């Protein structure tokens with residue numbers, strides 16, 4: 001699978017805190033990567049580096065579509081098709097659905113005026129085709145404040161796809177959602193895959209992550225503790241590995257360094273883990 005984005009030897013320190021240490025990570029084109037790890041493992045820091053929000057420490061490199069980007073900024077990341085969806089901050093609560101879809105990227109007509117009619121029509125179309133909103137109570141003019149958590153995630157992900165995002169990062173998108181709402185979010189991850197795009201899916205619950213991912217990456221205290229291609233590992237085996245990581249910081253006792261190798265060896269890492 002061709003790389004869409006790659007981190008090479010990325011570290012990030014905040015004062016005394018080492019949030020990431022020598023991380024090598026990649027996400028392929030049309031690949032869904034599940035990022036797992038305990039609180040404080042460095043997951044959010046990692047995605048923030050990939051969106052240009054944080055700069056890695058000196059020596060770390062970010063490559064997008066095979067090209068090194070020395071100073072990735074938020075606008076540059078967006079231009080490259082990298083979008084992040086946060087649960088809380090994703091949408092403007094007091095605005096309508098159609099305004100939220102086009103926020104900051106409004107359509108205008110040939111007179112240079114806002115094309116409200118077109119934006120409403122497009123939103124209605126997206127509601128039926130992409131968002132799967134079946135409730136007749138929701139219209140393009142509905143105010144976001146009344147939307148459920150799952151619906152909000154759906155709007156944010158649909159918006160990213162509509163504007164041709166290539167890589168969508170979801171940082172704990174199911175937090176605080178009910179089971180059925182969570183399932184909706186997972187459906188959206190399937191949609192990202194079906195549309196040929198890539199996704200990094202962060203969630204504490206492996207039962208959410210495992211079914212939709214092509215590859216699972218486990219972060220432990222700022223380092224990559226292991227990576228597995230999904231088809232090389234059952235859910236039960238993954239649970240067993242995570243248990244081990246949580247207790248030893250490694251996939252095998254005394255093998256922490258060995259497992260923290262370049263991500264191109266994702267399959268090898270999984271195999272290594274297999275003969276423990």
Ligand SMILES: Nc1ncnc2c1ncn2[C@@H]1O[C@H](COP(=O)(O)OP(=O)(O)OP(=O)(O)O)[C@@H](O)[C@H]1O
Nearest residue numbers: 014017018019037038039040041042043044045046
């Ligand atoms: N802006 C910051 N300033 C100082 N320390 C930070 C900052 N951001 C993160 N950290 C620290 O870096 C470490 C990794 O944090 P991060 O938020 O990346 O973890 P996480 O894996 O996303 O955790 P969680 O599952 O709780 O969201 C933590 O020790 C955190 O306190």
Ligand SMILES: [Mg+2]
Nearest residue numbers: 043044045171
């Ligand atoms: Mg986090």
